Amino acid sequence: MTDTDLPAVQEMLLSQGYVAESGVAMSVYLARRLEKPLLIEGPAGVGKTEMAKVLAQALDTELIRLQCYEGLDTSTALYEWNYQRQLLQLKMDERSDLSMTQKEASIFSEAFLLKRPLLRAITHHCSPVLLIDELDRADEEFESFLLEVLSDWQISIPELGTVKATFIPQVIITSNRTRELSDAIRRRCFYLWIDYPDFDKELAIVRSKVEGIDAQLSIEICRFMEMVREQKLEKTPGVAETLDWARALVALHREHLDRQTVEDTLGIVFKDWSDVSHMRQSLDEFLAAVGVRAKPAPQKE
Amino acid sequence: MTEMALRGELSANTVGFCRLLRRHGLMVGPGEATLALRTLREIDLSSAEQFHGALRTTLAKSPREQAQFDEVFDDYWMVWDRATDLLRQQQQRTEVSEPREKAPQQKGSFVNIRDWLKGKEPEDEEETAGFSPIEVHSQRDFAHFDVDELDEINRVVVQIAKRLAKRLNRRYRHTNRRRGQLDLRRTLRHNLGKSGDLIDLRFNRKRPRRLKLVLLCDVSRSMDLYSRFLIQFIYAFARAYRRVETFAFSTSLYRLTELLRSQDMDDVLARLPEHAPGWSGGTRIGASLEKFLTDHGDQLLDHHTVVFILSDGWDTGEAERLALATEGIRARSRCLIWLNPLLGNENYRPETQGMLAALSHVDLFAAAHNLASLRALARILGQLRSGSLPRTRRRPRGVDATGQTAIAVAGDTGDGPNGLGSDGLDDDGKPDRPTTTSNLRELAARQLQKRKDFRERES
Numbered sequence: 001m002t003d004t005d006l007p008a009v010q011e012m013l014l015s016q017g018y019v020a021e022s023g024v025a026m027s028v029y030l031a032r033r034l035e036k037p038l039l040i041e042g043p044a045g046v047g048k049t050e051m052a053k054v055l056a057q058a059l060d061t062e063l064i065r066l067q068c069y070e071g072l073d074t075s076t077a078l079y080e081w082n083y084q085r086q087l088l089q090l091k092m093d094e095r096s097d098l099s100m101t102q103k104e105a106s107i108f109s110e111a112f113l114l115k116r117p118l119l120r121a122i123t124h125h126c127s128p129v130l131l132i133d134e135l136d137r138a139d140e141e142f143e144s145f146l147l148e149v150l151s152d153w154q155i156s157i158p159e160l161g162t163v164k165a166t167f168i169p170q171v172i173i174t175s176n177r178t179r180e181l182s183d184a185i186r187r188r189c190f191y192l193w194i195d196y197p198d199f200d201k202e203l204a205i206v207r208s209k210v211e212g213i214d215a216q217l218s219i220e221i222c223r224f225m226e227m228v229r230e231q232k233l234e235k236t237p238g239v240a241e242t243l244d245w246a247r248a249l250v251a252l253h254r255e256h257l258d259r260q261t262v263e264d265t266l267g268i269v270f271k272d273w274s275d276v277s278h279m280r281q282s283l284d285e286f287l288a289a290v291g292v293r294a295k296p297a298p299q300k301e
Numbered sequence: 302m303t304e305m306a307l308r309g310e311l312s313a314n315t316v317g318f319c320r321l322l323r324r325h326g327l328m329v330g331p332g333e334a335t336l337a338l339r340t341l342r343e344i345d346l347s348s349a350e351q352f353h354g355a356l357r358t359t360l361a362k363s364p365r366e367q368a369q370f371d372e373v374f375d376d377y378w379m380v381w382d383r384a385t386d387l388l389r390q391q392q393q394r395t396e397v398s399e400p401r402e403k404a405p406q407q408k409g410s411f412v413n414i415r416d417w418l419k420g421k422e423p424e425d426e427e428e429t430a431g432f433s434p435i436e437v438h439s440q441r442d443f444a445h446f447d448v449d450e451l452d453e454i455n456r457v458v459v460q461i462a463k464r465l466a467k468r469l470n471r472r473y474r475h476t477n478r479r480r481g482q483l484d485l486r487r488t489l490r491h492n493l494g495k496s497g498d499l500i501d502l503r504f505n506r507k508r509p510r511r512l513k514l515v516l517l518c519d520v521s522r523s524m525d526l527y528s529r530f531l532i533q534f535i536y537a538f539a540r541a542y543r544r545v546e547t548f549a550f551s552t553s554l555y556r557l558t559e560l561l562r563s564q565d566m567d568d569v570l571a572r573l574p575e576h577a578p579g580w581s582g583g584t585r586i587g588a589s590l591e592k593f594l595t596d597h598g599d600q601l602l603d604h605h606t607v608v609f610i611l612s613d614g615w616d617t618g619e620a621e622r623l624a625l626a627t628e629g630i631r632a633r634s635r636c637l638i639w640l641n642p643l644l645g646n647e648n649y650r651p652e653t654q655g656m657l658a659a660l661s662h663v664d665l666f667a668a669a670h671n672l673a674s675l676r677a678l679a680r681i682l683g684q685l686r687s688g689s690l691p692r693t694r695r696r697p698r699g700v701d702a703t704g705q706t707a708i709a710v711a712g713d714t715g716d717g718p719n720g721l722g723s724d725g726l727d728d729d730g731k732p733d734r735p736t737t738t739s740n741l742r743e744l745a746a747r748q749l750q751k752r753k754d755f756r757e758r759e760s
Contacts, residue, residue, distance in 0.1 A: 026344075189362070
């Protein structure tokens with residue numbers, strides 16, 4: 001109970017520099033308590049993947065990551081036989097007196113097994129954090145396959161037998177909603193929707209993540225981002241972009257936003273050509289609304 | 302004691318709450334209810350925030366569900382809150398004064414919740430399920446359908462839809478080869494000259510993917526004649542083929558997928574006007590398609606998706622908007638097919654502003670006004686089976702649908718503008734030859750050209 005009651009989880013996230021509302025902590029807490037997967041959805045760049053990393057760090061355990069993509073198949077996710085090594089072994093054994101069965105047993109042993117993330121998570125010596133990242137990119141068939149693993153926590157390898165998990169991993173599944181995940185997978189998980197942060201939360205994130213940032217600059221950045229997200233854009237920037245931008249401005253030793261700097265660094269915030277040009281056009285009114293002087297700040301001697 | 306009683310009531314109320322959520326369309330089964338009860342054991346029940354958060358993460362599994370959850374939550378649990386407060390007050394009082402005296406009243410407050418659960422909920426359901434047609438512009442009674450006609454049409458339509466679904470569901474053609482399976486032939490060939498040892502394995506990872514369909518149906522007044530007929534087709538098709546998303550639009554956009562999947566045809570027909578409030582009203586195609594693109598585009602469109610627009614193109618909105626929206630949809634899907642029932646009419650020319658604006662972004666423009674044209678459509682869909690076809694790219698700028706390709710193939714079929722039913726694929730006598738999407742485009746261009754010719758002949 002000690003490391004897993006609700007305030008402790010909140011504390012834990014905060015200590016790792018992860019600023020989260022109570023809803024987030026609640027979902028993480030329940031997922032840990034009841035050993036269920038946690039499905040995190042939300043727009044890109046709001047810290048879904050980060051959550052898994054933070055959790056692994058806080059629990060002082062390994063993070064095993066399965067990055068999903070279209071065409072991801074079970075051999076990449078589960079295990080593969082190291083075919084080339086098996087072949088070499090057979091060549092080496094050619095002259096030996098081993099019987100066929102012995103040879104077969106030797107090449108189908110764990111030494112020749114290439115463990116992929118899911119098998120690694122199951123056979124890990126303690127409970128790891130298993131991050132199944134961007135599941136929406138994988139095919140539906142893979143999703144169905146995943147269901148089986150997530151409910152039984154065992155994998156059968158025909159040549160070796162069934163491998164059963166000794167410790168159940170803490171599973172975090174993320175999705176950008178490029179397609180809807182199946183109901184079946186939703187049913188098995190706790191659900192968490194992380195949205196773009198509001199001004200206060202983003203400010204807290206920027207201040208905790210970007211070292212040596214000027215107080216005024218961080219406020220201006222967050223106000224700017226808040227307004228940006230109200231625009232109709234091709235790709236709305238996430239927190240990741242805010243942090244990149246803040247770091248860049250700190251590296252440039254800026255204490256305020258000024259027009260020139262903003263214009264020069266637009267590419268950090270906006271990742272779509274039409275967004276950049278759209279912003280460039282309306283930059284003046286935008287900055288005025290944020291409360292930034294249109295002309296560059298007078299150089300201090 | 303009271304703590305225990307509270308828990309008991311809490312369980313009952315939680316289960317009741319789950320039932321209420323289910324009635325609001327959330328995916329909450331007995332499994333979720335059990336899980337919810339388990340989560341409540343893990344939290345501090347005196348914290349309203351924790352209580353809300355725990356139930357929310359357990360029971361609401363998408364942004365849409367979360368919104369619905371929040372809507373229902375307060376209404377339901379406010380009563381509970383008040384009861385708990387009452388309980389607490391009474392507890393304090395009983396501690397001060399003589400115990401037990403207030404006990405019956407205490408129970409009474411809980412009984413009230415029960416009554417509320419039993420008595421009020423059905424009423425509540427009636428309201429929320431939308432029996433009061435506030436937004437409906439003109440109520441239509443589908444019961445006035447000619448039953449014989451309906452049966453006959455339905456039978457044929459279901460038949461077509463099923464055959465098509467079966468075809469589209471088939472994933473492998475000629476072979477049972479699974480993905481990642483060893484491709485022996487290529488392996489052998491590749492390892493020739495390596496002293497016969499198969500060192501470098503070749504796998505066959507190519508695997509056809511099934512098509513997804515998105516249907517956008519115009520249910521405005523100008524489509525009235527056909528929308529009933531089309532909805533039959535869509536319904537039958539959605540029953541047989543799971544990967545269909547259906548939307549209705551008129552002045553706004555409504556998602557019908559769930560409705561079509563979960564209910565009886567009669568129910569769907571009876572309740573459609575509620576779910577698509579603009580049923581038989583005006584049309585704003587551009588705005589509706591735009592809404593589709595922004596709200597659902599990311600999730601539903603990819604290069605395995607075939608998008609259908611069923612509309613006559615009588616738009617009361619801006620043509621420019623429609624052009625942009627169709628272009629956007631086109632760019633993000635495999636192909637875009639516009640079914641226009643008016644195309645079945647000899648005197649029709651796609652000259653409405655909206656139609657003209659959209660046409661340059663449409664891969665195939667066809668009629669869907671009778672069973673024959675539906676059949677032809679089904680045939681094209683069957684040939685669109687994915688995997689074997691390259692994804693079509695955006696049409697090069699400057700060449701519109703009536704451009705040069707059209708001229709090259711124009712005139713080889715001489716029949717009238719009857720849409721798909723009479724021309725196109727069967728020309729070379731091999732109706733089942735796989736059609737590439739460029740063929741489709743050619744087809745569309747051919748049809749347009751034919752219509753142009755027709756117009757010229759007339760004038």
